[in-house]
Amino acid sequence: MTQIPPSSFQNTPIKASNVIGKDVVNSMQENLGDIKELMLDPVSGKIAYAVLSFGGFLGLGEKLFAVPFSALTYSHVNDEYVLDVSKDILGKAPGFDSSNWPTMATEEWNRDIYKYYEKRPYWEI
Numbered sequence: 214m215t216q217i218p219p220s221s222f223q224n225t226p227i228k229a230s231n232v233i234g235k236d237v238v239n240s241m242q243e244n245l246g247d248i249k250e251l252m253l254d255p256v257s258g259k260i261a262y263a264v265l266s267f268g269g270f271l272g273l274g275e276k277l278f279a280v281p282f283s284a285l286t287y288s289h290v291n292d293e294y295v296l297d298v299s300k301d302i303l304g305k306a307p308g309f310d311s312s313n314w315p316t317m318a319t320e321e322w323n324r325d326i327y328k329y330y331e332k333r334p335y336w337e338i
Contacts, residue, residue, distance in 0.1 A: 236293040237265055237285065245296055245303055249277065252317065259335045262317075262326070263294070267303055276308040279317070281332040298330070306330075 229251050237245045246267035254261050260282040266275045285294040296303070306329055309315055315322060327334045 232263070232294075237263075237296050238291075238293055239299060239303075240295060240297050241299075243300055245298075245300065246275075248294065251282070252279065254335065257336065261323075261335055265296070265303075267300075267308075275311075276304075277311060277314075278303065278306050278308045279315070279326050280306075281327050281330050281335065283332050283335065283338075284330045 246265050248263045249266050250264040252262040262279040265278045265280050268276050
């Protein structure tokens with residue numbers, strides 16, 4: 214009896230720790246920073262945001278951005294995430310510093326972030 218090898222599953226789950234620290238570039242391969250944290254919706258289990266660090270030098274003066282996870286595309290070739298925005302657009306995005314995180318508990322704040330990146334809110338999908 215011949216065994217059929219299992220097919221490759223395209224959506225193989227990975228650990229969050231494998232995503233945290235990954236580089237983020239834009240479509241022009243400009244470095245936009247790296248992923249510092251993942252924010253999960255505790256009810257649906259969906260990833261709401263990747264918290265991206267951008268700017269600064271050696272961790273000083275960096276700004277954090279909540280980026281809808283759906284705005285990121287994983288590149289298998291370079292083992293990085295691609296965010297299709299320019300450095301200027303990211304720099305003007307609503308951001309925060311590491312000692313002053315937004316509450317993220319209001320629907321308005323969440324809608325504003327998804328609207329900025331032109332993505333449909335994860336809770337509506």
